[in-house]
Amino acid sequence: QEQTEPFITFVLGGPGSGKGTQCAKIVETFGFKHLSAGDLLRREIASKSEYGSMILNTIREGKIVPSQVTVKLIQKEMESSDNKKFLIDGFPRSEENRMAFEKIVGTEPNVVLFFECPEAEMVKRVLDRNEGRVDDNIDTIKKRLKVFEELNLPVINYYSEKGKVFKINAVGTVDEIFEQVLPIFAACEA
Ligand code: UP5
Ligand code: MG
Incomplete structure (x- = not known):
């Protein structure tokens, strides 16, 4: 019995570049399963799992949680999902993350989206968000x-060289930005 290959998109960009916002639009239009690595980690904190306090401290410092923890969370979600079109949001954040994913999950992404945004705009968006995230303060930002x-950025460069990166200008209204995203997936569906 043949198993369909998953279709994997990595959604990358700096803090507040609009990854989560655009992922919601992609889900609406193209029916992907959205896996935000940050959300999965925050869920671990909330559920008081064994790694919760380590994850909280890491996020508060703006550092990267050890690869095996994040990859396991993502892998679990992928395996339990009937929908095999994945948007993996905010991961991989380092070359080490990338290599761990490729080794453990055993596959590369089909597409990488890079939301390019000036730092001043990212800072403004994150400070305006007001959702009580422990990392939304100027020091952590x-x-x-x-x-x-x-x-x-080295991860983005790595996939650029493989021709997998679609760079999106992340300044403008949410709809203006989505206009740039649409044709990427429309082409995949055709
Ligand atoms: N907004 C969105 N689009 C806008 C637009 N076009 N114009 C004006 N405003 C816009 O957007 C941010 C804010 O801007 C929102 O208020 C939104 O309404 C507005 P959002 O879509 O949330 O941007 P996003 O890029 O998702 O920002 P986020 O803060 O989530 O990005 P980060 O990458 O910083 O956060 P993430 O949750 O991925 O990671 C948090 C931390 O977890 C990391 O710093 C790290 O410590 C840890 N982590 C790991 O260790 N490993 C991982 O693999 C992942 C995370
Ligand atoms: Mg996000």
Whole structure:
């Protein structure tokens, strides 16, 4: 019996670049399963799991949670999902994350979206969000931006060289940005 290959999209971009917002639009239009790595980690904190306090401290510092913890959470969600079209949001954040995913899950993404946004705009959005996230304060945001630049950009460069990256200008209204996203998946469906 033949098993359909999953279709995997990594959704990358700095803190507040609009990954989660655009993922919601993609889900609505194209019926993907949305897996936000940050949301999965925050759920671990809330459920008081064994790694909860380590994850909380890591997020508060804007650092990256050990790969095996995050990959396991993502893998579990992928395996239990009937929908095999995945949007993996905010992961991989480092070359180490990327290699762990490719090794453990055993596959590469089909598509990588990169939401490119100026730092000042990202800072403004995150500070305006007001949802009580422990990392939405100016000190942690500065650390998140630095970690993004140092550790996440190399992942984007890696996939760029493989021709998998679609770069999106993340400035504008939510709908204007989605206009750039639409044709990417419309082409995949055709
Ligand atoms: N907004 C959205 N689009 C807008 C637009 N076009 N114009 C104006 N405003 C817009 O958007 C952010 C805010 O901006 C919202 O208020 C939104 O309404 C508005 P959102 O869509 O939430 O942006 P997003 O890119 O998802 O921002 P987020 O803060 O979630 O990104 P991060 O990458 O920082 O957060 P994440 O949750 O992925 O990770 C948090 C932490 O978890 C990390 O710092 C890290 O410590 C840890 N983590 C890991 O260790 N490993 C992982 O694999 C993942 C996370
Ligand atoms: Mg998000």
